[in-house]
Amino acid sequence: MPEMRQMAATWRLESRAQVVDVASAVRDGVLGGGEKADPAAAAAATAAEDEEEVPAVFICPISLEPMTDPVTLCTGQTYERRNIQRWLAMGRMTCPTTMQELWDDAVTPNGTLRQLMQAWFAQRRQRRRKRAEDVGGRAAALVEALRKAEGKRGKAQALRDLHQLLVGQGAAVKAAAEGGAAGLAASLLGPFTSHEVGSAAAAVLAVLPLDREARRALLRPAAVSLLADLLNEGSAETRLCCARVVERVIGEEEGEGVGECLSLSLLAGLVRMVKDRRAGECAAPALRVLRAVCGRSRRARAAVVAVGAVGQIVERLRGWGGECAEMGWAVLAALAEEEGGRAAIAGCGGAVPAAVKALMTVSEACTGEALAVLWAVCRSSPEECGLRAVEAGLAAKLLLVIQSGCAAPLKQSSAELLKLCSLYYAADLFVAKCRLTATIQ
Missing domain, CATH: 3.30.40.10 (Zinc/RING finger domain, C3HC4 (zinc finger))
Structure with missing residues (x-):
């Protein structure tokens, strides 16, 4: 045998x-x-x-x-x-x-x-x-080395060594998290932290699960200020890491005050990421953060409007598709819930035509967000935005939504918006604006 x-x-x-x-x-x-x-x-x-x-x-x-x-x-x-x-x-x-x-x-x-x-x-x-045990032991040793590191060069090197081990290593991430690496890295972000150490710490935090201690440390004014500086002045990779960290802090920490802890400088850094055409991969995480901030409170939405997010997003929407387009319209839809946001969208000349163009173009989710923007601005300023939307072809697009396989609430909103826009036109002129065929009429 x-x-x-x-x-x-x-x-x-x-x-x-x-x-x-x-x-x-x-x-x-x-x-x-x-x-x-x-x-x-x-x-x-x-x-x-x-x-x-x-x-x-x-x-x-x-x-x-x-x-x-x-x-x-x-x-x-x-x-x-x-x-x-x-x-x-x-x-x-x-x-x-x-x-x-x-x-x-x-x-x-x-x-x-x-x-x-x-x-x-x-x-x-x-x-x-055996490999997991070896990697976990190495991660624990590097966390201890970071804890004992002195001087900005020593701390920066310890953080870089730890980050190099953590990337793609599930066992290393687990061991480092159990050793308190997230809280330790977050505690290094302070008023006297150099950009070299801050960038290395942000890279580590971007790949580690953030416990409550780490999230609280990251919401300290000094930490927020440093993250804002890195978002505005750091490399594309550093800005991407910072955006991921901020996104997770906002998404995981409860309470409306979280959004209000974020400074105007940090929000301006996120808008700069959206604006930067050279680093296209930075737009999506920045938009996700802005969407999460807008969902926090009215003050947070007002702050996003104040840093000029509307104009920058509308300008970039022409070249976006997929997730970026959906998130961009989601941010604008959230801002349109406030009077200041609606005024900013109405005052941006290309916003209404862009919203009309987005209907039935990218996805149903994108159509829903763009329709929400149109509803908000046309209802608040029908004579200005409503007429502008119809001239851009809104009526025909709404008819397409109504006849499509979209969800019932979306069709209902389209029908109501179509009725609202028709109030400012003579019947025969509005029919012409709809570009209806004889069969549809």
Whole structure:
């Protein structure tokens, strides 16, 4: 009977006929379909949860998934038992791989391959545990080194070393979080912190889960001030990290006062990220933060209007699509809930035509947000914004929404807005503005 034993951390399968060394078989390509595996690539894997490539001989040709109960047909091909039984149950008397006709539909358990697979997967689990333990220990050591670091250069280097280890390493992130790395990094953001240390701390905080202590530390006026400076003066990567940190603080911390803790300088930095065409990847996180801020309180929305967000967002909307377009209109819809926001949108010459153009263009979500903006400004200023919207083709777009497969509330809002706009036109002129065909009329 074959037996399994572990010798020198290498799994071996012994039988009367052969001795199979799993590590050697994988290295030499015996289990890889003739291709040699690259042990250096596996050793260089950066994430503990990354999947190592499973040898091709372990994969069922039918499901393309690793087998658990391999059986062999009379043609010598091996399959997962349930998959080949399902194949045969459908009356197919051929081998799925070679398409040879089967002279015997019996299946034989492949015990040797099954034990070899069990050994290989056990060895992989052992490697993962060891790698996770090594990475976790390294992360804990780096957190302790950060705690003991002195001087701005020492702290900045300790933060950079920690960040380099944390990127893509789930085990390292977990160990660092348990060691209080988030609170420690947040505590370094103060009135006398250099931009070098602040940038490194923001990079660490962007990849760590933020506990309550860290979130509270980040809401200190000194920390907010430094984040604002980094958003306005930092590199594109630093600004992206700061935006992610602020987004998570606002999203996870409860209370309306959170939005009010954010300074005008910080909001101006976010608007600058939206404006910057050179760093396109910065727009989406900045818009998410602005949307979260707008959802906090009326004072927060007034502050967003005060830093000129409306004009910058409207200007950039022409070149946006997907998430950026949806978030941009979501911010404007939130600002349109306040009188100051509606006045800013109405005063921005391209806002109303842009909203009309967004209807039925990007997505249903984008259509809903743009429609909310149009509703707000046309209701507050019908003679100015309503007429401008109709001249931009609003009536025809609303008819498209009504006839589309959009949600019922969206159709209802479109019908009401269409009725509102029609009050300022003669019937025949409004029909012409709708560009209705004879059939629709």
